[in-house]
Amino acid sequence: MRKIKELIIEKSLLSSALVTIAVTVGIILVLAIEAFLFFKEVSFFDFLTDTQWTPLFTEKHYGILPLLSGTLLTTFIAISVALPIGLSISIYLSEYAPRSFRKTIKPLLELLAAVPSVVYGFFALVVVTPYLQQFMPSLSGFNSLSAGIVMGIMIIPFVSSLSEDALFAVPKALREASYGMGATRLQTAFKVVVPAASSGIIVSIILAISRAIGETMIVAIAAGQQPRLTLDPTVPVETITAYIVQVSLGDVQHGSLEYRTIFAAGITLFVFTFLLNTVSFRIRKKYREKYE
Amino acid sequence: MTEIMTEKTEDLKIEAPIVEKYKLQTRDVNVYYGDFQAIKDVSMNIKPRSITAFIGPSGCGKSTFLRLFNRMNDYIEDFKMEGKIKIDDNNIYKNKIQLEQLRKDVGMVFQKPNPFPKSIFENVAYGLKIQGIKDKKLIADRVEKALVQADLWNEVKDNLNKSALTLSGGQQQRLCIARTLAVEPSIILMDEPTSALDPISTAKIEELIHHLKKDYTIIIVTHNMQQASRISDYTAFFYMGELIEFDKTKKIFTNPEKKRTENYITGRFG
Ligand SMILES: Nc1ncnc2c1ncn2[C@@H]1O[C@H](COP(=O)(O)OP(=O)(O)OP(=O)(O)O)[C@@H](O)[C@H]1O
Ligand SMILES: [Mg+2]
Numbered sequence: 001m002r003k004i005k006e007l008i009i010e011k012s013l014l015s016s017a018l019v020t021i022a023v024t025v026g027i028i029l030v031l032a033i034e035a036f037l038f039f040k041e042v043s044f045f046d047f048l049t050d051t052q053w054t055p056l057f058t059e060k061h062y063g064i065l066p067l068l069s070g071t072l073l074t075t076f077i078a079i080s081v082a083l084p085i086g087l088s089i090s091i092y093l094s095e096y097a098p099r100s101f102r103k104t105i106k107p108l109l110e111l112l113a114a115v116p117s118v119v120y121g122f123f124a125l126v127v128v129t130p131y132l133q134q135f136m137p138s139l140s141g142f143n144s145l146s147a148g149i150v151m152g153i154m155i156i157p158f159v160s161s162l163s164e165d166a167l168f169a170v171p172k173a174l175r176e177a178s179y180g181m182g183a184t185r186l187q188t189a190f191k192v193v194v195p196a197a198s199s200g201i202i203v204s205i206i207l208a209i210s211r212a213i214g215e216t217m218i219v220a221i222a223a224g225q226q227p228r229l230t231l232d233p234t235v236p237v238e239t240i241t242a243y244i245v246q247v248s249l250g251d252v253q254h255g256s257l258e259y260r261t262i263f264a265a266g267i268t269l270f271v272f273t274f275l276l277n278t279v280s281f282r283i284r285k286k287y288r289e290k291y292e
Numbered sequence: 293m294t295e296i297m298t299e300k301t302e303d304l305k306i307e308a309p310i311v312e313k314y315k316l317q318t319r320d321v322n323v324y325y326g327d328f329q330a331i332k333d334v335s336m337n338i339k340p341r342s343i344t345a346f347i348g349p350s351g352c353g354k355s356t357f358l359r360l361f362n363r364m365n366d367y368i369e370d371f372k373m374e375g376k377i378k379i380d381d382n383n384i385y386k387n388k389i390q391l392e393q394l395r396k397d398v399g400m401v402f403q404k405p406n407p408f409p410k411s412i413f414e415n416v417a418y419g420l421k422i423q424g425i426k427d428k429k430l431i432a433d434r435v436e437k438a439l440v441q442a443d444l445w446n447e448v449k450d451n452l453n454k455s456a457l458t459l460s461g462g463q464q465q466r467l468c469i470a471r472t473l474a475v476e477p478s479i480i481l482m483d484e485p486t487s488a489l490d491p492i493s494t495a496k497i498e499e500l501i502h503h504l505k506k507d508y509t510i511i512i513v514t515h516n517m518q519q520a521s522r523i524s525d526y527t528a529f530f531y532m533g534e535l536i537e538f539d540k541t542k543k544i545f546t547n548p549e550k551k552r553t554e555n556y557i558t559g560r561f562g
């Protein structure tokens with residue numbers, strides 16, 4: 001009787017693992033097939049080099065560059081905000097803050113990532129943009145600047161929390177060696193602790209980038225929906241994710257070329273996040289070895 | 293300016309005979325970790341250019357006492373200290389003292405070799421660079437000098453850019469000594485510097501310590517009685533936070549005053 005019970009439990013655990021894998025494989029397969037069908041009609045070269053993305057207009061262009069530039073621009077702005085703030089927080093918490101303070105502030109910071117991103121998107125649109133317009137009258141109502149800044153705030157805990165773990169894991173003996181030679185706390189933090197934790201910090205940054213690239217609501221709400229190949233942060237742009245939302249919610253016909261553009265955009269996004277995850281996985285593996 | 297001068301001359305008047313004779317003096321030192329008293333009323337005078345060994349059973353407070361001299365205990369949250377510790381003419385627990393300055397003068401070598409995950413050269417140059425020294429030639433000279441002093445130069449001179457972590461344990465510990473010497477301290481604190489090393493590396497480091505004596509005041513914590521008797525001029529025996537006996541090493545090991553000391557060094561307890 002017990003044997004049968006154990007067998008059932010074991011098999012159901014196994015099957016849930018298999019289901020997860022199957023779903024993932026299924027998603028990738030659908031992505032690949034639909035993208036393949038897309039590329040039968042649109043040349044891969046045009047996709048990568050055309051500077052316009054207008055699949056829904058009468059004059060159709062299928063260049064991914066405008067969407068890609070929108071994604072990279074908002075991501076870049078977000079990281080420019082999250083990196084200095086997140087890193088400063090992590091260094092402060094690990095090297096300066098009393099232990100009790102560290103314990104209370106860390107979960108509070110992680111709350112930032114728990115706020116629904118639609119709230120952030122709205123915040124960017126109705127608070128940050130009008131505020132910035134006071135200093136930058138030329139700023140459009142939709143723009144990558146506010147979206148990027150707010151997204152940066154959202155991903156601060158990705159940088160600060162993981163970096164702090166990496167900094168805190170640096171052996172005390174290294175800090176003592178540095179203090180023992182007359183180094184200040186600041187010198188010790190930047191010349192010994194940060195370099196020793198660099199792989200962990202890099203992983204945290206990659207994960208934050210990965211999160212920013214995949215973020216949808218904030219950019220869909222606040223950055224606009226105009227595919228535009230530009231590095232100007234004050235004008236409306238469209239990111240890959242925002243485009244996918246736009247078309248998914250619209251009434252394009254199932255199986256049409258317009259419909260397949262979603263998958264072409266989706267696979268581009270997938271390639272990026274997949275690469276970033278692989279790199280961070282590699283670094284993390286190496287770094288685990290170093291401390292063991 | 294004049295104020296400082298008068299203060300100094302006054303100090304000299306009272307303490308002149310002692311100051312010239314001793315490099316480091318402690319008076320009625322008590323240390324607490326929260327409610328626990330780790331050091332009880334310890335007074336001690338240490339002569340310049342001597343080697344002093346701290347011995348005693350585990351947990352008796354040797355490391356705690358040693359780490360007072362470069363204020364390394366300051367980072368422990370519930371650490372508290374009473375009493376006076378003077379190095380040369382300065383009370384090192386006065387608020388005005390600069391920690392960085394103190395630690396340049398009082399170097400430390402730890403139990404487990406702890407080189408930075410940097411190159412051999414960068415490890416030794418670290419102490420100079422944080423002082424803001426930029427002159428490449430000067431740094432290179434001081435690095436070489438320190439490595440020669442630590443008897444490591446011949447083994448690493450062709451590989452200065454290799455990671456310090458590729459060295460053997462004994463070499464790493466000599467690198468840590470070189471790193472300390474590069475800053476040109478006058479006192480070197482060593483907390484069981486050979487306890488993680490094999491006998492040959494240990495012998496090398498003992499020989500090195502012996503050579504360093506002519507320029508430095510060295511205080512070494514050790515659990516190895518032979519080591520203490522081989523290399524030190526003075527030995528301090530601690531027991532449960534108290535300094536039980538402090539005398540010439542020869543006297544401690546041949547004819548100690550206290551029964552407890554005798555029992556410990558003959559291996560009857562501890
Ligand atoms: N950070 C700390 N907080 C609380 N108590 C401490 C702390 N560090 C040391 N102690 C206690 O103070 C006493 C002395 O410790 P210390 O490390 O100085 O001993 P030791 O003589 O160096 O021992 P060992 O030979 O094992 O290195 C011990 O009882 C120890 O438990
Ligand atoms: Mg100890």
